[in-house]
Amino acid sequence: MLKHGFIKQLISSFLSLLPILAVVLVFQVLIIQQPIADVTGMIVGVLLVILGLTLFVYGLEQSLFPVGESMAYAFARKGSVFWLLLFAFCLGFGTTVAEPALIAVADEAAMVTSKSHLIAQTDAARSQYALGLRITVALSVGFAILVGVLRIIRGWSLYYLIICGYCAVVIMTPFAPAEIIGIAYDSGGVTTSTITVPLVTALGVGLASAIKGRNPMLDGFGLIAFASLTPMVFVMAYGMIW
Amino acid sequence: MTAALLHFLTGLLATCRDILPIAVIIIGFQVLIIRKPMAHPKKMLIGFVCVLLGVAFFLEGLEMALFPLGKLMAKQLTTPEFLGIANLQQATWQSYFWIYIFAASIGFATTFAEPSLLAVALKAEQISGGTIHAFGLRCAVSIGVAFGIALGAFRIVTGFELYYFIIVGYIIVIIQTAFAPKIIIGLAYDSGGVTTSTVTVPLVTALGLGLAQAIPGRNPLIDGFGLIAFASLFPIITVLGYAQIAQWLTRRNRSSKL
Numbered sequence A: 001m002l003k004h005g006f007i008k009q010l011i012s013s014f015l016s017l018l019p020i021l022a023v024v025l026v027f028q029v030l031i032i033q034q035p036i037a038d039v040t041g042m043i044v045g046v047l048l049v050i051l052g053l054t055l056f057v058y059g060l061e062q063s064l065f066p067v068g069e070s071m072a073y074a075f076a077r078k079g080s081v082f083w084l085l086l087f088a089f090c091l092g093f094g095t096t097v098a099e100p101a102l103i104a105v106a107d108e109a110a111m112v113t114s115k116s117h118l119i120a121q122t123d124a125a126r127s128q129y130a131l132g133l134r135i136t137v138a139l140s141v142g143f144a145i146l147v148g149v150l151r152i153i154r155g156w157s158l159y160y161l162i163i164c165g166y167c168a169v170v171i172m173t174p175f176a177p178a179e180i181i182g183i184a185y186d187s188g189g190v191t192t193s194t195i196t197v198p199l200v201t202a203l204g205v206g207l208a209s210a211i212k213g214r215n216p217m218l219d220g221f222g223l224i225a226f227a228s229l230t231p232m233v234f235v236m237a238y239g240m241i242w
Numbered sequence B: 001m002t003a004a005l006l007h008f009l010t011g012l013l014a015t016c017r018d019i020l021p022i023a024v025i026i027i028g029f030q031v032l033i034i035r036k037p038m039a040h041p042k043k044m045l046i047g048f049v050c051v052l053l054g055v056a057f058f059l060e061g062l063e064m065a066l067f068p069l070g071k072l073m074a075k076q077l078t079t080p081e082f083l084g085i086a087n088l089q090q091a092t093w094q095s096y097f098w099i100y101i102f103a104a105s106i107g108f109a110t111t112f113a114e115p116s117l118l119a120v121a122l123k124a125e126q127i128s129g130g131t132i133h134a135f136g137l138r139c140a141v142s143i144g145v146a147f148g149i150a151l152g153a154f155r156i157v158t159g160f161e162l163y164y165f166i167i168v169g170y171i172i173v174i175i176q177t178a179f180a181p182k183i184i185i186g187l188a189y190d191s192g193g194v195t196t197s198t199v200t201v202p203l204v205t206a207l208g209l210g211l212a213q214a215i216p217g218r219n220p221l222i223d224g225f226g227l228i229a230f231a232s233l234f235p236i237i238t239v240l241g242y243a244q245i246a247q248w249l250t251r252r253n254r255s256s257k258l
Helices: A002-032 A039-062 A064-077 A081-097 A100-115 A123-154 A158-175 A178-190 A196-210 A216-220 A223-241 B002-034 B041-076 B093-112 B115-127 B134-158 B162-179 B182-194 B200-214 B227-257
Strands: none
Touching (some): A002 A039, A002 B041, A002 B093, A039 A064, A039 B041, A064 A081, A064 A196, A064 B002, A064 B041, A081 A123, A081 B002, A100 A123, A100 A178, A100 B200, A123 A158, A123 A178, A123 A196, A123 A223, A158 B162, A178 A223, A178 B162, A178 B182, B002 B041, B093 B200, B115 B134, B162 B227, B182 B227
16 A cells, blocks of 8 residues: 555656656757766656655655645634634645755746845845745745635635735735845745645635535635735845845 | 665755655644554554655656756757857847747646546546537646646746736636626636646746856846746636537537527
8 A cells, every 4th residue: 555655656757757857858859969977967857756746745745635625624714713723824834845956946046036136145144045045935835824714704805805916916026136036936936836835725615615505616726826926026025135 | 876875865865854844733633633543563663654755766866867857858949059140249039930830749748648627527527417528628727728828937037027917818807707607707716826836846947047148138036936937827727728629519519409
């Protein structure tokens, strides 16, 4: 059983990487027609990505997902609003801090920023900047999930909240330093991948089906949308203060 | 060898720090608030070790393969020899059309193969009572991502402000939302965030940074980012558009039958 699940996950990790490899290979062979410099390094790296992704998702399915999902449902069904909101915030924060794509992009952003001499060119300064960025994004996702859960409880319209968020982004952009804008806009999409989406969706759909008069389709979705919107606002604020 | 091992162990240690908060939160809430013991402590422990090793391997692999690959592609597709011109100063935005095609292909292929998108699409088909087709929805999202990344690449090449593109995109979304069927709105907003998966994000980021480095007059910090933002914005527009078209077609069919 254990092996079977693992091999299945290995295949699905490979399949998620396959389109990238196919497109790159077609371009390399047909259009660029130049040898790739470090082929062995690339192959080893791709194998590591596949193995890493497999272990990661397999481990999540063994440990965090079942507990997290049942807990999300449990909190959604009973429990006071205070604990539900606290749980929502912690869930958003914790899953985002651990998100591998965000770790990678934050490191890359720190690298580029230090090359532009905005922060000191030392490993310590870089890792501090990357960590600050990730914590900012994680706080914003926690906040987003909190507001999203409050929206489902109160039945606010998703539309107005999203428009408010967009307005905040539009108003803040001219005041934010130019160097942070690209990173801020990107951080919205980066945050929501492997860990965050399943747990947050479970919370949203569980909550919407537990409360009377809520439609899981109408109210259950939308949490991810918040979680991709607030990081832009928070990261721009981080850029202004920093 | 020892240096590589040391490097890996440092990475593993950093990963422990990254995974710790979510583990503490889940276990803390379980023990303190729900007050039930863990169901399978041994399985949990094995799972955590797998997650730790997985993230460490994944990040190591990214450094070795996906980041260099994205930058390499950006570099190779922008060399003067490849573009067939004497030097990069003469290049116009049309010279880089292979970049746009590459960006669009990566966006379309990765999104169409995304398993979480398939799951969401099937659910949407079921709930909408067949008005929305899973295949059509997946196409809509994939086209949105492909167009988004290609337009993002065009922006890096031309050096236009990211700001204007995003604002225009938002305005389109706001107008569309007012007219789109209510049931699809939450799903459409979410589809923007869902599509950019763990594997796609690093590659696309590297592509943008590589492009901004290769094209004269662009600053990686100001121009290099933004591709992911485009990739999360455009699926919203295409999904809302798809829902409107699907609704319109269903209505027309119904009225023609009557």
